[in-house]
Amino acid sequence: MCGNISWMLTLAERILCDRRLAEDDVQDAFLNVFRGLEYFEGRSDLKT
Secondary structure, three states, X not given: OOHXXXXXXXXXXXXXXXXXXXXXXXXXXHHHHHHHHHHOOOOOOOOO
């Protein structure tokens, strides 16, 4: 698994206690990031 995704999935799974819900939430997070990239000014790291 890609390193950029694994930490997010691990954190989401710890919070939700459900692997499937964690996978869905991480996917939703990535979709939100991609949708908002046009507004990203580059003044911080995408991870934050």
